[in-house]
Amino acid sequence: MHAKKINIAIDGFSSCGKSTMAKDLARKLGYTYIDSGAMYRAVALYAIRKGWITETTMDEEALREHVSEIKITFAPNAQGSQDTYLNGENVEDDIRTLEVANGASRVSTLGFVRKELVRQQQEMGKEKGVVMDGRDIGTVVLPDAELKLFVTAPPEIRAQRRFDEMKAKGINPPAYEDILANVKERDLRDTTRAESPLRKADDAIELDNTHVDIEGQLQWALDMFNRITVKNEQN
Numbered sequence: 699m700h701a702k703k704i705n706i707a708i709d710g711f712s713s714c715g716k717s718t719m720a721k722d723l724a725r726k727l728g729y730t731y732i733d734s735g736a737m738y739r740a741v742a743l744y745a746i747r748k749g750w751i752t753e754t755t756m757d758e759e760a761l762r763e764h765v766s767e768i769k770i771t772f773a774p775n776a777q778g779s780q781d782t783y784l785n786g787e788n789v790e791d792d793i794r795t796l797e798v799a800n801g802a803s804r805v806s807t808l809g810f811v812r813k814e815l816v817r818q819q820q821e822m823g824k825e826k827g828v829v830m831d832g833r834d835i836g837t838v839v840l841p842d843a844e845l846k847l848f849v850t851a852p853p854e855i856r857a858q859r860r861f862d863e864m865k866a867k868g869i870n871p872p873a874y875e876d877i878l879a880n881v882k883e884r885d886l887r888d889t890t891r892a893e894s895p896l897r898k899a900d901d902a903i904e905l906d907n908t909h910v911d912i913e914g915q916l917q918w919a920l921d922m923f924n925r926i927t928v929k930n931e932q933n
């Protein structure tokens with residue numbers, strides 16, 4: 699086991715497999731996994747429940763006034779991964795709907811929401827030994843992360859994976875076309891927004907996992923980790 703712990707940033711497009719890679723890598727290395735997307739989803743869920751977000755409106759001022767009341771935590775679950783908690787309530791299932799995903803994509807364009815969540819994420823990364831996935835981890839949240847990975851695949855592949863995931867969970871999935879539209883809409887908003895747009899960090903290593911399975915992408919990530927830690931130990 700490598701002595702000195704590092705931080706690992708994994709960014710990428712919606713539903714490309716970055717959380718799966720991050721969770722598997724964290725488990726293999728004995729690192730802490732942080733799902734930054736779940737934090738934006740939890741903020742969106744809070745706002746939706748308050749009626750501050752509807753299909754067409756978003757009450758930014760109400761959200762700005764109350765964002766500091768939103769406490770997001772993670773805790774291990776019986777499946778060996780972790781659940782997301784919003785002010786102490788387990789909201790892991792509630793935050794995985796398309797409505798919340800859309801809400802997250804909208805609230806994530808607000809500077810004051812990003813500022814608050816990035817502050818919490820940076821706090822979580824301070825002690826190192828973290829694998830964090832999202833959109834701006836390698837560029838904004840953990841710019842000094844020793845290892846930065848960037849995962850991508852065509853939107854059709856990613857939508858199919860999300861569709862299959864919902865079916866496997868026993869959730870009656872939305873139509874594939876609706877998931878594809880949601881993926882494309884969020885990718886467009888994520889890459890064109892003014893605040894911390896989704897982009898590959900200059901020092902990130904990219905993987906197109908269209909034809910790489912879950913085991914193969916974990917092996918790739920471990921190879922990248924071993925390469926960087928051997929190099930660091932030689933310095």
Ligand SMILES: Nc1ncnc2c1ncn2[C@@H]1O[C@H](COP(=O)(O)OP(=O)(O)O)[C@@H](O)[C@H]1O
Nearest residue numbers: 712713714715716717718859863907910911912
């Ligand atoms: N390399 C892969 N090949 C095929 N399916 C994958 C791969 N990585 C993840 N998946 C599956 O795709 C779905 C979305 O993965 P997830 O890790 O949640 O993506 P993201 O975190 O990027 O939104 C999950 O059902 C997951 O099991």
Ligand SMILES: Nc1ccn([C@@H]2O[C@H](COP(=O)(O)OP(=O)(O)O)[C@@H](O)[C@H]2O)c(=O)n1
Nearest residue numbers: 712713734735738802803806832833834884
């Ligand atoms: N670090 C992050 C993570 C997510 N997000 C936003 O939050 C939304 C949900 O993130 P997610 O990672 O849970 O989404 P998926 O990739 O799982 O579909 C994304 O569509 C982004 O708009 C962000 O802006 N910054």
